[in-house]
Amino acid sequence: MEEIVEAAITSTGAAQKPKGEMLDVFRRDDPNFDKFQKWYCEIANTKFKDENDELKQLKEEACRPENAEKKRPNQSTKTMCESYDVAAKKYEKLTEDQKVISAGKRYALTMYSTTFANKFNADLRKDVYVKIMISGKFDQYRVFNALLLQALQSLQKPLKTTFLFRGLTDLFTLPDNKSFFFKTFTSTTPDSTVANKFISLSGRPGTRLQFNVTEAKDLVGAEIIIFSEFSKENEVLLSPFNEFKLDRQDKSTLFMSYPKDQYFRNYKC
Numbered sequence: 001m002e003e004i005v006e007a008a009i010t011s012t013g014a015a016q017k018p019k020g021e022m023l024d025v026f027r028r029d030d031p032n033f034d035k036f037q038k039w040y041c042e043i044a045n046t047k048f049k050d051e052n053d054e055l056k057q058l059k060e061e062a063c064r065p066e067n068a069e070k071k072r073p074n075q076s077t078k079t080m081c082e083s084y085d086v087a088a089k090k091y092e093k094l095t096e097d098q099k100v101i102s103a104g105k106r107y108a109l110t111m112y113s114t115t116f117a118n119k120f121n122a123d124l125r126k127d128v129y130v131k132i133m134i135s136g137k138f139d140q141y142r143v144f145n146a147l148l149l150q151a152l153q154s155l156q157k158p159l160k161t162t163f164l165f166r167g168l169t170d171l172f173t174l175p176d177n178k179s180f181f182f183k184t185f186t187s188t189t190p191d192s193t194v195a196n197k198f199i200s201l202s203g204r205p206g207t208r209l210q211f212n213v214t215e216a217k218d219l220v221g222a223e224i225i226i227f228s229e230f231s232k233e234n235e236v237l238l239s240p241f242n243e244f245k246l247d248r249q250d251k252s253t254l255f256m257s258y259p260k261d262q263y264f265r266n267y268k269c
Contacts, residue, residue, distance in 0.1 A: 023172040023254070024125060025180040028243075040241055044153070046146035054104020054147060059084055061143040062111075076115065080144070083116035086229065098226050105151035108144055109227035112185065112237065120144070121184040148185065152239045155222035159213055164188040164236055166209040167198030174246045174254055186238040188221075194233050208253045211244065216258040 026036070048054045061067065061080075068081035078086070087110035091103065099106065112120070120141060166188045174180065188211065189195055199206035213219060221238035225231050244256045 021170070021172060023174050024183060025174070026183050026241075027178065027180050037241070043142065043145050044149045046142070046150075048104065051102040051104055054102055054143075055107065057143045058104050058107060058147060061141070066140065077118050078114045078116045080111070080116055080120075080141075083111040083114040086114050087111050090227070090229070094226070101151055101154045104147045105154060106227055108147035109151050109224045109237070110229065111144065112148060113224065113228035113230060113235065117185075117187075124184045149239060152220055152222050152237060155224075156218075156220055157222070158217050159190075159219065159221075159223075159236065161190040161236075162212065162214055163192075164190055164211040164213055164238075165192045165195035166211075167195035168207040168209065169199060169202035169204070170207065171205055171252075172207045172254070173249060176246055176248070179243055179245045179259060181241050181243055182238070184240055186240075186242075187233075188236045188238060189234050190236065191234050205252065210253055210255050212247070212255070212257040214258075219258060 026033075030036075048057065062084040063081040068079050070079060084107065087107040090110045091106060094106070111117075123140065166186065188209075192208075192210075195208055199208060219238070220242055221236055224235050224237050228235050243259055245259045247255045247257050249255065
């Protein structure tokens with residue numbers, strides 16, 4: 001049974017807002033919004049000859065020096081090249097009926113489920129938006145980004161759940177009743193207990209994101225359980241540029257919904 005989380009109410013009857021930093025999201029009124037949309041569409045429309053070409057380009061990108069070298073000898077986060085090897089081993093174990101998308105797209109999903117995703121998303125948040133504003137380009141993960149986007153588009157179908165959850169290890173807040181877009185791919189789960197485990201990792205108060213996806217018939221995202229290194233997390237991976245709206249927030253939970261009036265889905269790439 002799905003858990004419906006209620007806001008914590010103070011003795012005055014008002015919901016307590018979390019005391020934390022602003023969640024790093026992208027707003028529709030950002031002056032560079034069109035530039036980012038153009039970059040997103042160019043990435044999403046990257047062409048490959050066939051799945052062999054996908055794998056060839058993905059491996060070349062994953063194992064070039066800047067993506068294959070560890071920053072320090074005892075680094076626990078997998079490099080992109082190491083995550084490619086994980087995906088190759090995972091692919092060998094898939095049955096024919098599980099190979100529902102091309103090999104490059106399957107590899108990309110498995111690579112994202114490893115600890116490499118931490119570096120990938122950190123690099124996107126740190127570099128991509130600055131570089132796009134300056135030059136309109138950010139190519140370090142171009143092939144991987146394209147295959148990941150295309151994989152989610154290929155697997156996209158209406159979700160069978162009402163709520164998705166994500167656990168964050170710090171306290172965050174958002175302005176009320178404002179639409180926003182996540183800057184990176186976003187891992188979620190229909191299992192609130194999984195989200196709670198992520199919150200507890202730091203040993204300090206964190207934030208739970210609760211997404212109401214009742215209206216999300218065209219949400220760009222998909223279940224990636226069969227491709228994931230951590231299948232028990234029941235991961236639903238969401239693409240960047242899905243629009244959400246904050247409905248309300250309490251001291252530890254941000255309650256969000258998928259607006260009926262979607263803007264980006266009408267944007268023509």
